[in-house]
Amino acid sequence: MKIPVAPNFSEVETLEKGKTVTIGKYDVRDRDGTFDLSIALNYGQSTGSAQMIRFLTEHTEIVCKPPYADWRVCQTIGSTGALEQALRMFCDKDRRDSVLTEQFSFSTALETMAPLGINVFGCALDEQGLMPEAMDRLLTSWDEKARGARKPHVLYTVPSGQNPTGATQGADRRRAIYRVCQKHDMFILEDEPYYFLQMPSYTGRDEPEVPPPKDVEEFMSSLIPSLVSMDVDGRVMRMDSFSKVLVPGSRMGWVVGSEQIIERYQRHAEVASQGPAGFSQIILHKLLDETWGHEGYLRWLMNLRQEYTKKRNALLAACEDHLPRDIVSWNPPAAGMFMWLKVDASQHPEAGRRSLEEIEEEIFSSCIDGGVLVARGSWFLAEKDKALPGLYFRTTYAMATPEAMNEAIKRFGDALRKSFGNR
Secondary structure: OEEOEOOEOOHHHHHHHOEEOOOOOOHHHHOOOOOOHHHHOOOOOOOOOHHHHHHHHHHHHHHOOOOOOOEEEEEEOOHHHHHHHHHHHHOOHHHOOEEEEEOEOOHHHHHHHHHHOOEEEEEOEEOOEEOHHHHHHHHHOOOHHHHOOOOOOEEEEOOOOOOOOOOOOOHHHHHHHHHHHHHOOOEEEEEOOOHHHEOOOOOOOOOOOOOOOOOHHHHHHHOOOOHHHOOOOOOEEEEEEOOOOOOHHHOOEEEEEEHHHHHHHHHHHHOOOOOOOHHHHHHHHHHHHHHHHHHHHHHHHHHHHHHHHHHHHHHHHHHHHHOOOOOEEOOOOOEOOEEEEEEOHHHOOOEOOEOHHHHHHHHHHHHHHOOOOOEEHHHHEOOOOOOOOOEEEEEEOOOOOHHHHHHHHHHHHHHHHHHOOOO
């Protein structure tokens, strides 16, 4: 396979300047290799291969620096699979266990919790995501009988570029959330697929852009510390993934946590996923360990950050051009691939006579008729039995070109104006 070599990461540059590498059946025996097909395609451990575990352990030490000695990593089949196993470890429907998460949360995570019989409760959000004061009030005043569930002892959160809201918890916010979890003895499931997609602040389309980091050291210092790097109690399990930054189809990630937690996770993996596929492991090992190394991978992530910054800015420009600002508002995302649009439903001509769900359905259907797909806010509501607290839609800048995003936002704006009376 042909691999891009830093800093030439584009497809054209890869074709012209990329490095061709091979993976053989007996590279360990015949070529002094450390990993080959005879190992990768055989039965292995639930942790995944020792070769990838070594790379991921080194990567975690470089990026997260957990503040205690007995931390470990274990490979996963991606963050959703990791979450499902973690929920089985920590929650029991017969005890009426519950999980606390963002008021609007990752829909797949919610759908993962539902069949396990786990009660889910949402906490209020602001532009930085979870509000620690609201968390503390909710947990302090918990009434088990009224709620029909035990007080949550697990927090599930996406701190960086949260899906769907795009909110990113700042360093002080993460420390405050951690303190609330200490106070109420909660375990934290930190889902960080977008961690490396942290971007410079949006300065406006006519303002000078923030210059990118000049080297790996500056890039690393610009990243908000992970919750697992603040974890002095062993109460955090961080879920990482290659899906959003490298190869979605690899179905490969890893978890980081205390030795005791990772040991239990391994036992669950032995009777569930049994570890990621050998093909994925050896291809990523060839790319990350044998070809790029840690610095090369971090340079790839630096490049990815710049590409996503351009995409985010293109979507923001489209919103500024095509959306009625008197009824639509947003916060420029500082990480991830999503932007959350808040629509002021109080200005709708039928406000008070129709429910938010009905207005949302009308706008969504009009978008479909106009050839554009936006995600409805109600899809992400953590507590499905509660009324919508507002009218929201999620957009993404992950894959579309700037031209396609511009047209899509124009069509969304048309749908809004149609619903609100051609404003």
